[in-house]
Amino acid sequence: MASRATVPRPAETPRTELAPRSWRQRDHETLAAYLFLGPNIIGFLIFTAIPVVAALVIAFYDWDLLLGAKFIGLENFRELLFDDENFRAAFVNTMVFTVANVALSVAIGLAIALLVNLSLRGMVLFRSIFLLPYVTVTVALSLVWKWLYLPEVGLINQTLGLVGIDGPRWLTDSTWAMPALIFLSVWKTFGYNMVLFLAGLQNIPEHLYDAAKVDGASAAQRFRDITLPMLSPTMFFVVVISIIGSFQVFDQALVMTAGGPGTATTTLVLYIYQRGFQSGYMGYASSIAWALFAVVFVFTVIQFRIQRRWVSYD
Amino acid sequence: MTDPRLPTGRLGATMRADVTARDRTKPLMATVWPYIAYAALIGLAFLTLIPIIWMVLTSFKSSAEVSASPPTWLPATWHPGNYRDAWNAAPFGRYLANTVIVAGSVMILETITSALAAYSFARLRFPGRDILFLAYLGTLMIPRQVTLIPQFILMRELGWIDTYQGLIIPQAFSAFGTFLLRQYFLGIPRELEDAARIDGASRWEIFRRIILPLSGPALATLAVFIFLFQWNNLLWPLVMSNSEGTRPVAVGLRAFQGQYATDWNLLMAAAGLATLPVVAMYLVAQRWFVRGITLSGFGGR
Numbered sequence: 001m002a003s004r005a006t007v008p009r010p011a012e013t014p015r016t017e018l019a020p021r022s023w024r025q026r027d028h029e030t031l032a033a034y035l036f037l038g039p040n041i042i043g044f045l046i047f048t049a050i051p052v053v054a055a056l057v058i059a060f061y062d063w064d065l066l067l068g069a070k071f072i073g074l075e076n077f078r079e080l081l082f083d084d085e086n087f088r089a090a091f092v093n094t095m096v097f098t099v100a101n102v103a104l105s106v107a108i109g110l111a112i113a114l115l116v117n118l119s120l121r122g123m124v125l126f127r128s129i130f131l132l133p134y135v136t137v138t139v140a141l142s143l144v145w146k147w148l149y150l151p152e153v154g155l156i157n158q159t160l161g162l163v164g165i166d167g168p169r170w171l172t173d174s175t176w177a178m179p180a181l182i183f184l185s186v187w188k189t190f191g192y193n194m195v196l197f198l199a200g201l202q203n204i205p206e207h208l209y210d211a212a213k214v215d216g217a218s219a220a221q222r223f224r225d226i227t228l229p230m231l232s233p234t235m236f237f238v239v240v241i242s243i244i245g246s247f248q249v250f251d252q253a254l255v256m257t258a259g260g261p262g263t264a265t266t267t268l269v270l271y272i273y274q275r276g277f278q279s280g281y282m283g284y285a286s287s288i289a290w291a292l293f294a295v296v297f298v299f300t301v302i303q304f305r306i307q308r309r310w311v312s313y314d
Numbered sequence: 315m316t317d318p319r320l321p322t323g324r325l326g327a328t329m330r331a332d333v334t335a336r337d338r339t340k341p342l343m344a345t346v347w348p349y350i351a352y353a354a355l356i357g358l359a360f361l362t363l364i365p366i367i368w369m370v371l372t373s374f375k376s377s378a379e380v381s382a383s384p385p386t387w388l389p390a391t392w393h394p395g396n397y398r399d400a401w402n403a404a405p406f407g408r409y410l411a412n413t414v415i416v417a418g419s420v421m422i423l424e425t426i427t428s429a430l431a432a433y434s435f436a437r438l439r440f441p442g443r444d445i446l447f448l449a450y451l452g453t454l455m456i457p458r459q460v461t462l463i464p465q466f467i468l469m470r471e472l473g474w475i476d477t478y479q480g481l482i483i484p485q486a487f488s489a490f491g492t493f494l495l496r497q498y499f500l501g502i503p504r505e506l507e508d509a510a511r512i513d514g515a516s517r518w519e520i521f522r523r524i525i526l527p528l529s530g531p532a533l534a535t536l537a538v539f540i541f542l543f544q545w546n547n548l549l550w551p552l553v554m555s556n557s558e559g560t561r562p563v564a565v566g567l568r569a570f571q572g573q574y575a576t577d578w579n580l581l582m583a584a585a586g587l588a589t590l591p592v593v594a595m596y597l598v599a600q601r602w603f604v605r606g607i608t609l610s611g612f613g614g615r
Binding site for chain 2: 029030032033034036037038039040041042043044046047048049050051052054055058065112115116118120126127128129130131132133135136137138139140141143144145147148152153155158187191192195196199244247248250251254255269272273276277282285286289290292293296297300
């Protein structure tokens with residue numbers, strides 16, 4: 001049986017030509033290619049490629065929506081890196097959020113994927129339930145959680161009270177506001193990771209487990225020696241995607257805490273929004289956006305670098 | 315037949331010892347195990363659903379009952395009128411219509427442009443194809459917020475702020491859709507096309523009559539994915555919509571929150587109004603949506 005990895009992709013196989021290709025045919029194909037590509041590539045250039053570069057250019061300006069733009073060189077970046085405590089706070093908050101959110105939502109997503117992957121009846125229903133928070137409108141869910149977190153009448157502290165714990169003031173407590181944001185986000189995203197892990201698990205050939213069972217391997221050993229290595233490419237993808245996504249957290253922070261108390265839950269994207277659209281400093285906001293891009297870029301590159309140490313491709 | 319990749323040596327050596335012990339316990343474990351799994355799953359599913367159940371139940375409570383301590387689960391008296399009140403307090407009908415218009419238009423445009431470009435990348439040969447495709451792939455890593463400010467300034471220059479086209483057009487071209495469909499098109503046997511080419515079919519005819527009909531599942535998957543993403547999208551409409559006329563429901567709900575900060579029963583009813591259509595759609599189109607996530611995960615292979 002040929003595994004998926006050994007089947008060459010059609011694009012990479014030298015194609016057998018119907019007839020020798022003439023220059024006219026080739027021109028035709030190129031023209032057709034650009035016509036098919038046209039609508040997408042024009043939009044792509046105008047709304048993605050050029051804006052990415054433009055964002056960097058704007059970051060060199062003092063760009064005020066009302067007063068106009070003035071070139072100021074690296075001033076925005078200097079202020080950002082050396083003079084802006086709010087940026088530092090937003091940076092640290094985003095890092096803390098990302099590490100905690102990725103670790104928890106990946107671990108929980110994997111654990112639940114393993115449960116849902118059991119060949120028992122009704123697993124489709126459970127899978128639907130676990131994915132439900134992911135598809136539901138974040139603004140709506142943030143409102144619900146905001147209420148669950150209320151210190152006196154909120155469900156969470158009421159429940160904690162039943163077991164004798166005096167719950168914190170969550171969203172208005174600068175220590176607990178960030179964990180509160182993280183819990184909501186983990187709850188919302190673990191289902192997405194579960195689906196990816198589930199697909200990865202179902203790609204593991206059954207005969208590997210059968211062979212291990214014949215050899216008398218325990219469930220724990222099968223998990224460690226088959227499931228984890230075979231799942232490592234999926235794990236890599238889930239971690240990369242989760243980190244990129246977590247760096248962009250915005251909706252929850254805006255709706256639940258608006259970045260507060262103080263700057264306790266101000267994330268980088270929220271800070272871009274505040275400086276760019278609430279204060280109107282487009283140039284400065286652009287420099288924050290590029291800082292965000294740089295961080296995401298560095299993290300992604302590092303992950304691709306170290307993946308060969310722990311990811312095994314079959 | 316053993317697989318050469320399997321670490322048989324280590325497994326084999328350590329496991330001989332307790333094989334007999336396990337054989338004795340196995341029947342018991344085999345009967346009990348499903349119950350443990352079900353208990354865990356039901357508990358976790360309940361935990362997952364609590365906030366959503368709570369939202370629905372609260373939306374039917376009276377304002378007095380909402381602030382009761384300890385809180386009640388089931389409403390003492392049911393107040394479906396909360397939904398009417400929320401509906402009347404803010405133009406939710408308008409918000410929902412705006413959302414459908416924006417999400418629907420982005421879905422249609424993005425699916426079409428992605429399919430066309432994906433066919434080009436998957437099947438046609440032209441100078442610069444590989445570099446262009448790499449550029450597309452590279453942008454998948456760029457946070458959307460990086461393009462936010464230049465896009466906004468462009469919209470302002472065009473006078474598109476607070477218009478449908480301003481909400482729709484900049485969102486309608488994605489590298490993601492192109493990438494996803496290209497992978498799918500690559501899996502369609504080339505022989506089908508070659509036969510049509512011998513019969514003198516043009517590229518366009520091949521695309522329309524062979525590729526598209528065979529790609530129904532992939533197109534549906536992408537469409538559902540885009541629609542749900544657009545329904546949830548907050549940041550772009552938040553900076554683009556200044557009036558009720560264009561505001562989608564996510565932005566409308568946030569504005570509603572500002573006005574009715576403590577009327578939790580109304581807020582929950584409003585949250586329910588924003589959520590219900592998308593949950594209904596999820597339940598119907600779930601299969602495509604799950605596929606969309608899985609397809610986006612082939613990057614892991």
